[in-house]
Amino acid sequence: MMPETVRCAWMYHDIMDLYGDKGNIMTLTARAERRGITFEAVPVGIGQEADLSEFDMVFMGGGADKEQMALIPDLLSRKKNIKKALDEHTFFLLICGGYQLFGQYYETADHNKIEGLGLLDFYTETGKGKTRCIGNIVIDADLDGKTLRLIGFENHGGQTLNVSSPLGKVVKGSGNAFDAGFEGYYDGRILGTYLHGPLLPKNGELADFVLSKAIAKRNPGFKLEDLAPLNNPYEKEARKALLDRFSLSELQ
Ligand code: GLN
Numbered sequence: 001m002m003p004e005t006v007r008c009a010w011m012y013h014d015i016m017d018l019y020g021d022k023g024n025i026m027t028l029t030a031r032a033e034r035r036g037i038t039f040e041a042v043p044v045g046i047g048q049e050a051d052l053s054e055f056d057m058v059f060m061g062g063g064a065d066k067e068q069m070a071l072i073p074d075l076l077s078r079k080k081n082i083k084k085a086l087d088e089h090t091f092f093l094l095i096c097g098g099y100q101l102f103g104q105y106y107e108t109a110d111h112n113k114i115e116g117l118g119l120l121d122f123y124t125e126t127g128k129g130k131t132r133c134i135g136n137i138v139i140d141a142d143l144d145g146k147t148l149r150l151i152g153f154e155n156h157g158g159q160t161l162n163v164s165s166p167l168g169k170v171v172k173g174s175g176n177a178f179d180a181g182f183e184g185y186y187d188g189r190i191l192g193t194y195l196h197g198p199l200l201p202k203n204g205e206l207a208d209f210v211l212s213k214a215i216a217k218r219n220p221g222f223k224l225e226d227l228a229p230l231n232n233p234y235e236k237e238a239r240k241a242l243l244d245r246f247s248l249s250e251l252q
Pocket residue numbers: 018061062063064065068095096097098155156157158159
């Protein structure tokens with residue numbers, strides 16, 4: 001059954017918003033509305049009370065080391081509630097700095113070690129000599145058996161290691177670390193990625209996948225295929241222009 005609303009907790013909306021991460025919220029809103037669904041994004045800032053398990057999805061964007069250090073006490077205070085939300089099938093979409101903080105720890109460029117939520121096994125160390133992974137990136141993501149070619153932009157010092165279940169294979173760019181070969185994390189409940197750009201406007205099918213996962217919270221079994229496709233020639237042309245620039249093409 002098609003829902004009337006999708007509710008999203010937008011974590012640290014005011015400080016975790018690098019390279020247009022809020023475009024992800026705009027994309028989800030627009031794509032939901034075109035299907036007659038209201039997308040409600042509820043900002044959740046530091047100190048703001050919220051039961052994340054009541055939401056269909058949670059979104060957290062990327063941020064600089066300074067912002068990550070500022071928010072970590074608040075994020076750690078929500079650990080029990082985040083676990084409850086995950087157990088109750090709230091879907092988590094995490095970008096870059098947000099993704100890093102779900103692991104064991106994050107080491108800043110100045111070698112400060114920030115404790116992570118520790119919900120996932122990976123950890124993030126700083127690049128040697130303050131080097132950073134910067135540039136356009138293309139990955140082939142494996143999402144519940146479906147492969148999607150994703151385009152984005154990465155800019156991170158953090159080198160994320162020990163990722164048991166990566167989101168996809170790197171086609172161009174760095175990914176989880178210099179020469180990692182793999183990018184991001186995905187386990188069906190949490191999708192973490194270094195792709196900014198922002199991620200969803202460049203990857204409409206992924207936006208729909210995220211919507212379908214959020215909808216599935218209150219409609220178990222809801223799938224990407226249950227959303228009517230949107231006819232958007234400009235989106236296809238924009239992707240083609242980017243892929244051409246990297247001498248790549250869409251997956252067949
Ligand atoms: N501060 C983190 C790093 O440099 C994350 C940056 C980001 O979110 N783009 O690795």
